[in-house]
Amino acid sequence: MAEVQPLTEESVIDYVKGKEELRSVFEGADDIRSSQITEGNVNLLFRVYSESDPDKSVIVKQALPYAWRYPDFKMPLDRSRIEYEVLRLEGKYCPENVPKIYLYDPELHVLVIEDLNHHLVMREGLMKRKRYPHVAEHVGTFMARTLFYTSDLYLPSEEKKAMVPKFINPVLCKVQEDLVFTQPYIDHPNNRWTPGLDEQVRRIHADDELRSEIFMLKELYMTHAQAVIHNDLHTGSIMLNEEETKVVDPEFAFYGPMAHDVGTYLANLALNYAAQEYHSPTPEERADYRKWLAGQIAETWQVFEREFLRLWEEEGNDDWPSDAFRRKYMLQMLQDTAGFGAAEMMRRLIGLAHVHDFWTIEDEGIRARAESLGLNIALAWVRNRRSVEKIDDLVEMVTEAKPEV
Ligand SMILES: Nc1ncnc2c1ncn2[C@@H]1O[C@H](COP(=O)(O)OP(=O)(O)OP(=O)(O)O)[C@@H](O)[C@H]1O
Ligand SMILES: [Mg+2]
Known part of the structure; x- marks a missing residue:
């Protein structure tokens, strides 16, 4: 060629x-x-x-x-x-x-x-503590629609199976398998973290129970061809203003677990929450903006769940006639969202690909405190995910987490 x-x-x-x-x-x-x-x-x-x-x-x-x-x-x-x-x-x-x-x-x-020249990358907007009145509605709806309409809940079984090979994306998936689900949990030259986190990272690397939970998620990521997922749905892949929200850069997409998209997005809200340790100029503004971010985590999930269930009710195929199944499906999605969200947070804090929210913090002491808080939110999400029953449980783990340094 x-x-x-x-x-x-x-x-x-x-x-x-x-x-x-x-x-x-x-x-x-x-x-x-x-x-x-x-x-x-x-x-x-x-x-x-x-x-x-x-x-x-x-x-x-x-x-x-x-x-x-x-x-x-x-x-x-x-x-x-x-x-x-x-x-x-x-x-x-x-x-x-x-x-x-x-x-x-x-x-x-x-x-x-x-050209989205009237839109800002969401991560940059959050760092400036901007509030977007419609973003939860937009992102929640976007996820519900793109995930539902490419799943076995909507598509006839043969049609869905015929879609899967069009989105086989082996090299980009392997990048995520390595960078998200493997390297942060072993001693690997790609990893880096702020020196103040040494002790916390040492404990993470020594925790084989934690590693096993992450590998459960990795196996799910590699095998659960549930819907066409964006597969990189962080706040850097969203461009927006007060009225409009646009999702860009779906080059990592493949048939994977829906909760990976939902978890990645919610995790990046939680990361910004932690990074407000630095970005907010006063304790009052920090508390205020964090309240908005925590509210976004809840609202995005609620919009997602409501729209997903509405679509299922109105347009689902006839292959799943059980109300109990519907409830179990959504609960599993929430618990997996917690797991995938945790994996996204950890890899942004102790793996290869860090995010602007923290990079831009020059003072290493403040950065370590913000990142330590992010790590503890992630650890709470992944360790407690099997007992999560509602989105408020995840929000509570965010608002109750404390930094260690
Ligand atoms: N449609 C668009 N309109 C305006 N700016 C855009 C648009 N798409 C992307 N950009 C800008 O270009 C940057 C890179 O875009 P994108 O993420 O698609 O590229 P990439 O090469 O896949 O990068 P990466 O995957 O490393 O983020 C975005 O962060 C944004 O600033
Ligand atoms: Mg890209």
Whole structure:
């Protein structure tokens, strides 16, 4: 296969000008410019826009056979097709919560999507203690719809089985298996943590009971082909403003356990809660914003559960005629959400891929305290998950956790 040339700030302009599908976006613009977006790690991204009318713009995302920032890290080009197919699928069920797709070019592994230039990455918004009045409704509904409509509760059994191979994503899944479910629990050179956490991390590494619980989740992650999950649904994959919420970057998607998406999102709210140790300027503001975040954990789950059950009731297939099964299914989902959420928190605190909420804390003492609180929330979620009965149990574990340093 011929090597594909990476686009550049120059060549991407000609690329865009040459595409019929983009003509209407740039109608009348003779001053098209581009700039590379360097926030991500994996793909090449450019904003291509008209200088005099910046609302005439698109995002061009190109997958290379390696991670853009770490060229030694090989990555399959097929992730671009998966991202395209999942964006389309999500767009079918939740058009208001995903960017529009202008084109997909399988030869150059390029996706051209709507420029969300009136939206902010949610993680950055939370660090500034912004409140979004509709985000729980939007994310809860997005998860309920995308997960329900791709599951065996809705699709006829044969149709669902035919979908599974389209979303086989072995290399990106292996990345998550290693980084989320394995490395943080063993002595591994990829791991890093703030020195003040040494003692807590030593105990985590010595805790084989904890490791066994994480491996139960890892096995579930690897084998439970329940729905098309986004598989990287953290607050860095959400762009929003007060009115709108858009979920981006589904390149990790595959047929996996629903609770992984729900848990990952709720975990990132809890991580921000812990990081407010630093980001809030006063104890009053900290308490106030934490109350909002804790409320978001509860409300997002409640919206998710309500919408999921409504869809099941109104549009579910005839294969599961049991009320008790419905109750058990939702309870299992909540308990698995706690487990997957815990795994997401731990890997962000003591594994390879840390998050801005904590990175940006320069003072190591404050960072250690915030991270120590995050670790204790995670440990409470994973250790107590089998006795969780309602979302308030998880919220309580967040609000009652204490830092150790
Ligand atoms: N549709 C969009 N409109 C505006 N900005 C976007 C859009 N999509 C992505 N971005 C910006 O580009 C950054 C990287 O995007 P994305 O996460 O899709 O890329 P990636 O290469 O897969 O990165 P990673 O997986 O490492 O986060 C986002 O954090 C956001 O700042
Ligand atoms: Mg990505």
